[in-house]
Structures are given as structure tokens and as C-alpha cells.
Amino acid sequence: MPVALADPFLPQPYRVERRRRELAGTVTLELAPLAGACPAFAPGQFNMLYAFGVGEAAISLSGDPASRATFVHTVRHVGAVSGALAGLEPGATVGVRGPFGRGWPLAAAEGADVLVVAGGLGLAPLRPAIYAILARRERYGRVVILVGSRSPAEILYRRELERWRQRSDLEVRVTVDHADAGWRGHVGVVPALIPRADFDPQDTLALVCGPEVMMRFAANALLAAGIKAGRIHLSLERNMKCAIGLCGHCQFGPSFVCKDGPVMSLERIAEILAVPEI
Amino acid sequence: MEGIEEILGRHPFFAGFAAEHGRLVAGCARNQRFAAGEYLFREGDPADAFFLIRHGRVALELVEPGRPPVAFATLGEGEIVGASWLLPPYRWRFAARAVELTRAIGIDAACLRGKCEADHHLGYEMMKRFLPILVERLQATRLQILDVYGKR
Numbered sequence: 001m002p003v004a005l006a007d008p009f010l011p012q013p014y015r016v017e018r019r020r021r022e023l024a025g026t027v028t029l030e031l032a033p034l035a036g037a038c039p040a041f042a043p044g045q046f047n048m049l050y051a052f053g054v055g056e057a058a059i060s061l062s063g064d065p066a067s068r069a070t071f072v073h074t075v076r077h078v079g080a081v082s083g084a085l086a087g088l089e090p091g092a093t094v095g096v097r098g099p100f101g102r103g104w105p106l107a108a109a110e111g112a113d114v115l116v117v118a119g120g121l122g123l124a125p126l127r128p129a130i131y132a133i134l135a136r137r138e139r140y141g142r143v144v145i146l147v148g149s150r151s152p153a154e155i156l157y158r159r160e161l162e163r164w165r166q167r168s169d170l171e172v173r174v175t176v177d178h179a180d181a182g183w184r185g186h187v188g189v190v191p192a193l194i195p196r197a198d199f200d201p202q203d204t205l206a207l208v209c210g211p212e213v214m215m216r217f218a219a220n221a222l223l224a225a226g227i228k229a230g231r232i233h234l235s236l237e238r239n240m241k242c243a244i245g246l247c248g249h250c251q252f253g254p255s256f257v258c259k260d261g262p263v264m265s266l267e268r269i270a271e272i273l274a275v276p277e278i
Numbered sequence: 279m280e281g282i283e284e285i286l287g288r289h290p291f292f293a294g295f296a297a298e299h300g301r302l303v304a305g306c307a308r309n310q311r312f313a314a315g316e317y318l319f320r321e322g323d324p325a326d327a328f329f330l331i332r333h334g335r336v337a338l339e340l341v342e343p344g345r346p347p348v349a350f351a352t353l354g355e356g357e358i359v360g361a362s363w364l365l366p367p368y369r370w371r372f373a374a375r376a377v378e379l380t381r382a383i384g385i386d387a388a389c390l391r392g393k394c395e396a397d398h399h400l401g402y403e404m405m406k407r408f409l410p411i412l413v414e415r416l417q418a419t420r421l422q423i424l425d426v427y428g429k430r
Contacts, residue, residue, distance in 0.1 A: 119427065148427075150427040178348050179348070179349050180347065181375075183349065184377060185352075188350075192414070192418050211426035213424055214426050217417065217421050
């Protein structure tokens with residue numbers, strides 16, 4: 001009996017077209033469906049990637065949403081599943097379910113300034129939003145990209161950041177937590193860049209992604225800068241399993257991160273963001 | 279030519295500062311210029327000044343024996359370098375190196391401490407300006423210590 005392709009529980013087979021090493025233990029995979037084109041996705045959404053025989057993990061989409069030829073995922077080896085995914089070579093097959101979740105509210109940013117705050121691998125889920133903004137650059141005001149990393153050697157998408165930095169219509173600032181004398185850029189945590197950036201706090205949409213502690217610090221800095229909580233959006237990471245809001249593994253207070261997120265406004269989650277039991 | 283009192287008055291650190299206090303601070307201040315690579319001060323030196331950066335960038339560094347210095351913060355235009363002058367034993371706990379050509383106002387610490395002792399209103403105004411900077415740097419240090427970008 002044929003199974004409907006729309007079954008959200010059924011992984012579709014994709015082939016690894018390209019694999020690029022980004023950092024130690026971190027790779028970017030380009031995945032093409034064995035048949036047809038990739039489904040459309042919104043910046044900020046994620047796929048469930050299935051390493052056959054090992055398991056499934058939620059991985060953010062990190063490529064250009066205008067491209068339907070491949071899905072792009074940046075994966076860091078932190079556990080068995082992500083390690084198996086990061087170890088896939090071109091030609092290997094991987095199961096894909098998705099895209100899932102609510103992405104960045106880019107429509108709400110039109111006409112306003114956009115402030116992107118990324119920490120570490122948090123730049124990966126933000127990159128599709130940056131691509132989408134650049135594709136329609138005239139629709140937005142000032143666009144500021146603030147990136148924090150552990151050290152100069154661990155800056156994700158470094159060449160792309162350099163290209164963006166050359167543009168006159170983007171303000172790109174990169175900081176690292178520590179560096180030796182060879183680094184001529186900024187040293188310090190990424191929230192510290194927020195007061196130095198040029199944006200209108202009354203008319204700015206902030207998109208934040210990174211480790212949750214970093215996001216809490218960044219959210220406080222954004223509030224202190226005058227951006228309202230409803231205009232600050234964070235991408236959360238929880239233990240997602242079904243990805244469609246049925247299993248409850250990713251419950252976050254009254255919400256499911258897989259279905260109601262992963263992108264949520266600070267206004268919605270501020271009360272529970274720092275509650276350790278949640 | 280702009281006088282040091284006017285320059286101080288436009289620096290963000292002294293926003294809202296009373297004119298008479300500005301004059302007192304200006305009496306302890308002088309323009310300074312540091313070439314790229316030049317040290318403003320080194321760890322262990324007497325903390326006999328602090329600096330308001332006008333242009334340029336300064337790296338705060340710690341040194342481990344046998345290793346190159348590690349920068350844990352950089353400061354730029356409109357920011358303050360140094361708080362060790364506030365507390366005994368008035369010694370720098372880190373080094374500060376100009377990453378690029380840096381122009382700053384250097385404030386003589388002994389001179390200003392004396393004026394703060396003589397005029398507690400001035401001392402209180404200085405503390406009100408330094409405390410938020412120290413708290414902000416403490417918060418940043420907490421985030422750095424957590425090493426949130428490492429594998430967890």
C-alpha cells in the first residue's frame with residue numbers, strides 16, 4: 001500500500017551532495033532529494049535528519065530559502081546522532097523529515113531596522129534570514145549583524161561574514177571571547193556589541209540565536225537598548241522528537257518548541273526563559 | 279583649538295556632569311597618544327591613571343609565562359580603560375595595549391582621588407559613572423567564564 005509522501009513521520013531519502021568542513025567537528029551538508037525538489041522552507045525552520053541505524057536529530061536549515069535544489073544543514077558533532085550526521089560523506093543517504101516549526105517573523109521586519117545577534121553555531125539558523133533580507137534589501141532599514149564566537153579559529157562562515165562586511169548596506173561586527181595578539185578584531189561577549197551598534201530601538205526587530213545563556217544576556221542588553229520584548233525573537237533548542245507537537249518531548253511551558261517555535265518572541269517566553277525546570 | 283575641558287564634556291562618560299566637576303577633572307587630565315602596539319600600562323604597574331578613549335582601540339590582556347598574551351576584552355571610542363586606580367593597592371591587574379593608533383584622555387589618578395576626597399559630591403558622581411561600567415564588565419566576564427560556545 002503506497003504511503004502518502006505528506007506523512008510527517010516518514011523520512012524521505014536524500015543524498016549528500018556536498019560536505020564542507022567549517023570548523024573542528026562542524027560540517028555543512030548539502031542534501032538533495034532522490035526524487036523531485038526540496039520543499040520550500042521559511043528561514044528559522046528545521047528538519048529532522050535521520051542517520052540510518054543511529055537516530056534522528058532536529059537540525060536547523062542554514063541555506064538560502066530561495067534555493068530548492070538542496071537543503072543545507074550545518075551540523076556539529078556533539079553526540080551519537082550529530083556525530084553520525086557530521087561524518088556523512090558525499091553520496092551517502094540520509095532520511096529527512098520537514099521542514100517544521102515557525103521561523104523568523106521577517107514580514108514584521110519590513111520597513112524597520114533589523115538586528116541579528118548570533119552566538120557560535122547560532123549563526124546557522126540565522127543565515128537563511130540574512131539571505132532573505134539581502135534578497136529584498138530595499139524592504140528593510142538598517143541591517144546589523146553581530147556575531148560572537150569563542151575564538152578567531154571558531155568563527156562560523158568566516159568568509160561569508162567577510163563578504164558581508166564589505167557591503168555598504170550592512171553593519172557586521174564580529175567578536176570573540178578571547179584571542180591572542182594576532183587578532184585585530186573585537187574581543188568580548190556579543191551582548192556587549194549591542195550598545196555600539198547603529199539601529200533605532202523604537203523601530204527594530206531583533207533576531208537572536210545561540211546558546212541559551214548567551215540569548216538571555218543578549219535579550220537583557222536588547223531590552224536595555226530600548227527594544228520592546230515583542231520585537232525580540234529567540235530561536236530555542238529543545239529535545240525535539242516528533243517535530244509536530246504530538247509527543248511532548250520539547251514542551252516549553254505552555255508551548256511546544258517544535259510546533260510553536262523554534263522561534264518565539266521574548267514577550268511570550270520571558271517569564272519562563274530562566275526557569276531551570278523548564 | 280578645543281580645550282581638554284570641552285573634550286571631556288563631550289565624552290559619553292561625562293554626560294550630564296556638572297560644569298564645576300568637569301573643571302576639577304580637567305585639571306587632572308591630559309591628552310595622550312599611543313601608537314599601535316604600545317602599552318598604556320602593564321600588569322603590576324602602579325595604577326596611577328585611567329583613560330577615556332577618544333579614537334582607536336585598546337586590548338586588555340593577561341599573560342601566562344611562556345605563552346603569548348591573551349586578550350579578554352577590547353575597548354574603543356567612548357569607553358573607559360582602567361578601574362584599578364579606584365582601590366588600594368592601586369596596581370594594574372592586567373595590561374592594556376593599543377591595537378591601533380589610539381588617542382585618549384589620561385586622568386591622573388592621585389590628583390583625582392585627592393579631589394574626590396575633598397569634594398564627596400564629585401566622588402559620588404565618579405562612582406555613579408564607574409559602577410555601571412564595572413557591573414557590565416562583571417556580567418560579560420560571567421558569560422565568558424561559562425564558555426557557552428564550547429561543547430556542553
